[in-house]
Amino acid sequence: MAKQKTERDPLAPVRGPIFSVRFLVALVLMVVGIAWMAYFYAAVRADPTVLGSEPGSPAFMADLGDWNYAIGFGLLFLGLIVAAHPSTPLGRGRGVVVGMLGCFLIGLLWICTFYVFSDDLSGIWVFNDLNQLNLVVGIGFMAVGFTYATRWE
16 A cells, blocks of 8 residues: 655745854845945045045045945845855745845846936935946846745745
């Protein structure tokens, strides 16, 4: 007599640990990336609207200039990519769809916002420093969304 196969409910959530080491590392990477950009924008960069504005400290961040955005967004994207693993809530079950669609929508909104306000970006934080590189940021979010799409079952 053959064993009966129990069928799994496809709508049932996949359970697993909420706080794994990988998830905590992903959160730290994302928070550090956002904090790096916020600190650079608010405290270190020279304000282009004020004549004779001097960059703040630390000096190494002022010397990096716009590379600070590459570091900040790189850490943010790396954190999102690390979170696209089955040991994290964003890497399994419905979290994959949330991560994928979230990254796609953020990227689309980033690019649309850039195009709508491209005549005068001076009033939008971070956008005003990046100019055309805003397209790279939007496409970067979409590329991270594809890392989630590879996990979708």
